[in-house]
Amino acid sequence: MKIERLGQDKIRIFLTFDDLSERGIQKDDMWQEIPKVHELFTEMMDQAYSELGFDATGPLAVEVFALPAQGMVVIVTRGKYDQQRYGSGAEDELPEEVYEMEVTLETSDSxxxxxxxxxxxxxxxxxxxxxxxxxxxxxxxxxxxxxxxxxxxxxxxxxxxxxxxxxxxxxxxxxxxxxxxxxxxxxxxxxxxxxxxxxxxxxx
Structure with a gap:
């Protein structure tokens, strides 16, 4: 798993097929709400935080690009908290894991x-x-x-x-x-x- 920063609020994660198979995940599982995928996403966000200091709390837009030859590219863009939704209280009152994942998928045979x-x-x-x-x-x-x-x-x-x-x-x-x-x-x-x-x- 390779992680790189594309911007202040954007990272790219490259998953090989080995990364997926080690976790018992099939390519088609990636856009399903199943525990294994959630665990993988949590692991990716933990690694992004430890390697890049990327804090993944808050709404996230997730783009998944499937590359049949190499694996998958996951682009994560961090949004801003919706103040009306969470109120205007202190930050520590915000829910800890707010993965509002908006997932889009593209496949490429390149x-x-x-x-x-x-x-x-x-x-x-x-x-x-x-x-x-x-x-x-x-x-x-x-x-x-x-x-x-x-x-x-x-x-x-x-x-x-x-x-x-x-x-x-x-x-x-x-x-x-x-x-x-x-x-x-x-x-x-x-x-x-x-x-x-x-x-x-x-x-x-």
Missing amino acids: IVYAFNDFEVLIEAAHMLHDHVTNAGKLYHYKGKWILYLEPDEVEESKHAALIALLAEFGEGTSVTPAVLEEYGKVVMPEQAVEVLCTHFSRQG
């Missing part, structure tokens, strides 16, 4: 992997070339190279093989396309795998 080293990315591209050619967008974001594959660019039957291969070289990332477009730099807007293989040869 395959997104981050690479620290450009040479490693080149090696991965050459390995991918047998599986995909006219696919991929390459971004540079926060010092990493991000390879983004659209689901319709890749045959569904090849997804598992591609993910296994990419996982050897890179790291699954929870960055969404919208964030990459806004904050990242587009290095290769299309056919990134083909372009990398054409212009860069493998080392060794």
